[in-house]
Amino acid sequence: MNISVTGIGITKFGELWGVSPRSMAHEACEAALVDAGLDPSDIDCLIIANMLSGMLGAQEHLGAFFSEELDFFHIPSYKVEGACASGGLAVHTAINSLLGGEYTRVMVLGIEKMTDHKPELVSSALMGAGTNEERLSGLTFPGAYAILAKAHMERYKTTEEQLASVAVKNHYHASLNPKAQFHSLLTVEKVMHSACVADPLRLLDCSPISDGAAAVILQNTENGKRKTEVQIIASQVATDTLGVAQRKSLTTLKATEVAAQKAYRQAHILPKDIQVAEVHDCFTIAEILAMEDLGFFEKGKAAPALVRGETTLGSKQLVVNTSGGLKGCGHPVGATGVKQIVEITQQLRGSAGKRQVNGARIGLTHNVGGSGGTCVVHILKGI
Numbered sequence: 001m002n003i004s005v006t007g008i009g010i011t012k013f014g015e016l017w018g019v020s021p022r023s024m025a026h027e028a029c030e031a032a033l034v035d036a037g038l039d040p041s042d043i044d045c046l047i048i049a050n051m052l053s054g055m056l057g058a059q060e061h062l063g064a065f066f067s068e069e070l071d072f073f074h075i076p077s078y079k080v081e082g083a084c085a086s087g088g089l090a091v092h093t094a095i096n097s098l099l100g101g102e103y104t105r106v107m108v109l110g111i112e113k114m115t116d117h118k119p120e121l122v123s124s125a126l127m128g129a130g131t132n133e134e135r136l137s138g139l140t141f142p143g144a145y146a147i148l149a150k151a152h153m154e155r156y157k158t159t160e161e162q163l164a165s166v167a168v169k170n171h172y173h174a175s176l177n178p179k180a181q182f183h184s185l186l187t188v189e190k191v192m193h194s195a196c197v198a199d200p201l202r203l204l205d206c207s208p209i210s211d212g213a214a215a216v217i218l219q220n221t222e223n224g225k226r227k228t229e230v231q232i233i234a235s236q237v238a239t240d241t242l243g244v245a246q247r248k249s250l251t252t253l254k255a256t257e258v259a260a261q262k263a264y265r266q267a268h269i270l271p272k273d274i275q276v277a278e279v280h281d282c283f284t285i286a287e288i289l290a291m292e293d294l295g296f297f298e299k300g301k302a303a304p305a306l307v308r309g310e311t312t313l314g315s316k317q318l319v320v321n322t323s324g325g326l327k328g329c330g331h332p333v334g335a336t337g338v339k340q341i342v343e344i345t346q347q348l349r350g351s352a353g354k355r356q357v358n359g360a361r362i363g364l365t366h367n368v369g370g371s372g373g374t375c376v377v378h379i380l381k382g383i
Contacts, residue, residue, distance in 0.1 A: 001266065003095050003232040005380070006105070007036025007217035008342045013330030014181040015115045016211040021057070022069050024213035025111055029070055032107065032215040040070065043217070044103035046077040049090035049110035050334035053079075055125040056117050066109060076103075083129035084282065086110065087337020088237075088367030088376025091216065095235045098220040110338030111213040122209055126333070129370035131243035142206055142283065144244050144371040146198035149285035151250035153200065156300035158288065160200050164191035165307045166284035167204050167327055173313060174324025176354040181210055181330030205284040210330030214338040216345070230348045232341075234267035234379035236260075242373045253372035256293035260366075263377040264295070269362065271295035274318060274379075276347045276357045278340035280368040281325040290366055291320065294377075313355060322347060322355045337367035337376060348382035 009031025011024050033039065046067055054060040063077035082089040087110035094106040114122055127135050134144065152158045167186055174180035186204060194203040218232070238258035241247055247254070264270060271294060279294070281287035291302035291311070296318060305311065311320040323329045323343040326336060344363035346352040360382070367376045 001099065001233060001235070002221050003098060004219045004221045005216055005230045005232065005341065005345045006219045007032040007038065008215070008345050009035060010179055010214040010339060010342050011212050012179050013210050013212035013332060017115065019211065021111060021113045024113070024211065025066055025070060025109055028213040028215040029107060029109055032217050036217045038105070038217065040072050043072055043075065043105055043107045045075055045097060045106045046070070046072045047090045047094050047106060047108050048077070048079045049086040049108065049338055050079055050112060051081055051083055051086050052112060052114065052125050052333065055128065056122070057113065082374045083369035084280070084333045085337060085367045085369030085374040085376050086334045087339070088365065088378065089337070089374070091218070091337060091341055091378060092235045092237055092376055094218050095232060098218060105217055105219045107215060107217050108338055109213065109215045110335035112332035112334040113211050114209045114332060115211050119209060129373070133245070134243050140198070141371060142198040142201055145283040145285055146201045147244055148250055148289065148371070149200055152285060152288065155251050158303045160192055161188055162303035162307055163200065163205055163284040163288070164188040166281060166287045167191045169306065169312050170281060170321050170325040170328040173322050173355055174328025177324050177329060180324040180328055181208060182324065182328050201283055201285070207282045207326040207331040210332040212330060212332035212335045212339070214335045214342050216338055216341050229382055230345045231381050231383055232378055233381045234263040234377070236262040236266060237374070237376050238262070239374050240372050242370065244371050251289070251299070253289055253293050253368065253375065255372055255375035256290060256366065256368065259375045259377040260294045263379050267379040269379065273362050274364045275362055276319050276322060276344065276360045277364040277366065278323060278325070278343050279320055279366040281321060281327050282331060282368070284327065286368070287320065287325065294364070294366060313357070319357045322352060322357060337365070340365035340367060341378065341380070344380050348380055
């Protein structure tokens with residue numbers, strides 16, 4: 001597999017009250033075109049990653065909507081949805097279409113506009129990624145991940161202080177990212193003293209409601225076409241049960257394990273070869289689970305390693321969520337998986353500024369839908 005990332009673009013993430021989805025799409029896609037040195041006429045297909053446009057925006061026909069808005073007339077254009085993994089799935093879909101020879105260049109746009117709506121409406125819409133039983137019982141995703149956190153704490157003695165350390169690290173990284181929603185630094189004490197949302201998760205353990213867009217242009221370069229400095233060398237998807245109650249383990253997201261193992265085999269590398277990773281930290285426990293399920297640490301060892309700074313900027317082994325992650329950068333759900341590709345591309349290009357991981361050559365993205373029902377893992381390499 002030899003897929004080049006030829007262009008990237010991203011808006012600021014946050015509460016963008018005065019910015020429309022149209023404006024966000026223009027900003028991200030036009031930046032990607034400029035980065036690639038291309039015109040709209042050079043794009044063969046537009047794939048949009050989005051979860052909530054129907055439930056919150058009363059518009060499901062995003063393919064025609066954005067192809068018209070962006071002047072991508074008459075080309076194939078359609079929406080891919082997989083809850084919070086929509087961005088990763090859209091990138092995976094683009095890669096497969098390129099490998100199949102259908103297109104030469106594909107634009108992937110991840111976009112979500114969430115903050116224009118009441119929090120209770122957004123929370124209800126997000127639970128569209130859960131089971132009917134979970135919704136009828138009143139469970140929300142903070143509650144679902146709180147169950148996973150309790151199980152991990154019971155089995156591996158994980159502490160609330162260790163959970164809080166995830167938020168502290170990711171806010172530090174976000175403070176170095178001009179596109180991030182939050183630039184304020186946190187302390188463990190501030191996280192632990194924030195309001196309890198679903199025990200043991202507190203407000204500052206949770207990713208925010210956000211607006212934002214990100215875009216990437218992908219191209220198949222196997223047939224002697226110009227290679228760029230960043231290649232996607234693995235793209236894998238796995239699924240699990242929709243709800244947490246049906247799973248064999250509450251301390252492992254099996255979809256992450258399976259997708260990661262397949263991706264490592266496809267890329268012919270091991271977890272220890274990854275130098276920088278963007279993982280799906282929708283809640284602080286989610287990052288700890290991810291670091292273990294991706295094979296970076298043995299079970300029960302990720303949280304202590306994180307507290308020791310082993311995944312913070314400056315680490316010589318592995319740096320996790322240089323963008324600030326979902327927690328610090330923000331989580332416009334359809335855009336997140338595409339933003340991860342943008343961030344790792346910047347890292348492998350050496351253009352990440354103050355948050356640059358020195359010498360980064362291999363990076364990974366990990367995008368999860370729901371409470372682990374879908375997982376997409378990509379591995380990227382600088383050349």
